[in-house]
Amino acid sequence: MNARFSMKALRVPLVTVAAAAALVLTACSGGGGGTATDGGSADSGLMTPGKLVVGMNLQYKPQMFLDGDTPSGYDVDLLNLLAKDMGVELDIQNLDFNGLIPGLQSKQFDMVSVGLGATDERKKVIDFSRGYVPYATILGVAPGSELGTNVEDYNKAGVVITALQGSTGEQLVRDTFPNATVSAFPDQNAALLEVASGRANAVVVEDYILAEYNRSNPGQLTPLDLKDPLSLYYGAWGVQKDNSVLVDKLDAFLCKAQNDGTLEKLYTKWMAPTMPAMPEGC
Numbered sequence: 177m178n179a180r181f182s183m184k185a186l187r188v189p190l191v192t193v194a195a196a197a198a199l200v201l202t203a204c205s206g207g208g209g210g211t212a213t214d215g216g217s218a219d220s221g222l223m224t225p226g227k228l229v230v231g232m233n234l235q236y237k238p239q240m241f242l243d244g245d246t247p248s249g250y251d252v253d254l255l256n257l258l259a260k261d262m263g264v265e266l267d268i269q270n271l272d273f274n275g276l277i278p279g280l281q282s283k284q285f286d287m288v289s290v291g292l293g294a295t296d297e298r299k300k301v302i303d304f305s306r307g308y309v310p311y312a313t314i315l316g317v318a319p320g321s322e323l324g325t326n327v328e329d330y331n332k333a334g335v336v337i338t339a340l341q342g343s344t345g346e347q348l349v350r351d352t353f354p355n356a357t358v359s360a361f362p363d364q365n366a367a368l369l370e371v372a373s374g375r376a377n378a379v380v381v382e383d384y385i386l387a388e389y390n391r392s393n394p395g396q397l398t399p400l401d402l403k404d405p406l407s408l409y410y411g412a413w414g415v416q417k418d419n420s421v422l423v424d425k426l427d428a429f430l431c432k433a434q435n436d437g438t439l440e441k442l443y444t445k446w447m448a449p450t451m452p453a454m455p456e457g458c
Contacts (some may be wrong), residue, residue, distance in 0.1 A: 197263055200433040220262070221422030222286050228264045229285040230255055231417040233273040237444045238388055239291060239309065250309065250446040251289045257438070261429050277302060280414055286422060291411030305426040308439070309427025313345060316379045316386045318371055323378075325401055331355045336376040338367040345380040348406055352380075365389070372396040380406060384447040408420075408452055431458035 222228060232251065234242050247268050259266035269285055276288045280302055291311070294304040315330065315337075323329045330337065330402040331353045339346040341360040349358045359376055361367040368389050370376040378400065379386075386399060415422050433439045434454050443451040 204442075219421060220264070221419055221425060222264065223283060226264050227267055228255075228259050228262060228271060229267045230277050230285070231269050231276045231285040231288045231290075233270055233276065233290050234268075234270045236290075238384065240289070248441055251291070253442050253446070254308065254439075255289055256435070257433070258426070258429055261432075262425065277414065280416055283416060286416070286419075287426070288414035290414075292414050293409060294412045298414070303415045303419060303423055305413040305415065305423055306430055306457065307412050307455050309411040309443070309447075310454060311409055311411060312383045312388065312405035312448075312452040313348060313380060313407040314383050314405055315402060316368065316371060316381050316397045317377065317400050318374060318397050319395065321374070321377070322400060327352060327402065327406075330378055335378070338370045338376045338379045340364045340367055341383070343380070344407075351379045352406060356415050368397060383452070387448040405452060410455060434458050 220226075232240055232247070234240050234247055234249075236249075238249050240247070240249040242248070247270070252268070255266055257266070268429075269279075271279060273290065273381060277298065279285060280288050290300075291309050291349060292298065292304070294307075298304075323332075323335065332355055335353070335356040336359050337349050337353055337356050338359045339349050341362045346360045349356070356377075359367075359370065361370065363425075364381070364385060367379050368381065368386070371379045372393065379397070383399065383405070386397060388440065390397060413426055415426070430439070435458055439454065440451045
C-alpha cells in the first residue's frame with residue numbers, strides 16, 4: 177500500500193502551543209502483515225476512516241529520515257507495516273519536532289512517531305502506545321584498546337570518557353564513572369572521533385548512533401561487550417488523549433511484531449547490530 181507524504185508548516189491555536197510549551201521534547205535526543213478488517217469503519221480510532229495520518233520529524237537517521245524525497249528508516253518501515261495491518265492508507269506529515277505534540281493535541285494527525293519517551297508530563301496531554309523502539313546507551317571504544325569489560329574498569333583516575341555536551345549521556349558519565357574524566361563535546365561526531373583517534377578511552381553514546389558512525393567509518397570504534405547497557409528506555413507512539421481504541425490497536429500490532437521477530441528484523445536492519453530486550457507484557 178502506497179504511503180502519502182507531505183512537508184508542511186504546522187499551524188495550531190496559540191493556546192495549544194502555550195499548553196505544550198512546558199513539555200521538554202526529546203527524540204531519538206515491524207509488525208506482520210494483515211488483512212483489512214476495520215480500516216474504514218467508524219470504530220477504527222482514526223480521524224478519517226481509511227487513512228492513518230502520522231506526524232514525524234524526518235531528520236534522525238537511521239530511525240527516520242529523507243532519502244532524497246522519500247521517507248525512510250526504522251519508523252517508516254514499521255508504519256508501512258502498521259498501515260498494511262490496519263488496511264488503511266499511510267499519510268506522513270513531516271513537521272518541525274517542537275510542533276508534533278501541539279499538532280497531535282489540535283488533531284492535525286492521528287499519532288506521532290518520533291521515539292517519544294512516555295513521561296508523566298507528556299501523559300497529561302497525550303496518550304502512548306507500548307514501547308516500539310529501544311534506546312540503549314553503551315560504551316564505545318577503539319578496537320584493541322579496551323581497558324576491560326566491566327564498568328569498574330573505566331571508573332578510574334586517568335580514564336577519559338567523552339559524551340555529547342548537555343546530553344543525558346554526559347550526566348550518565350558523571351554518575352556512573354565519577355572517578356574518570358568527562359570530556360564533553362557540542363558535536364556528537366567530535367565525541368566519537370576523540371576516541372577513534374586515541375585521545376580518549378571511551379565514549380558514552382546510544383547504540384544506534386555508534387552503529388551509524390561505524391557505517392561511515394568502519395573499523396574505528398566498537399561497542400564494549402558489557403553485560404547490560406548503561407541505560408535502556410523505550411520510545412513510544414503518541415496518540416490523541418483518550419483515544420483508547422487506537423492505542424489498543426497499536427499495542428496489539430506491536431506485540432505481534434515483537435513476538436514474531438519483525439521488530440528485531442527492522443531494528444538490526446536500520447538501527448544497530450543487536451536489539452536490546454523489549455518490554456514484557458505481550
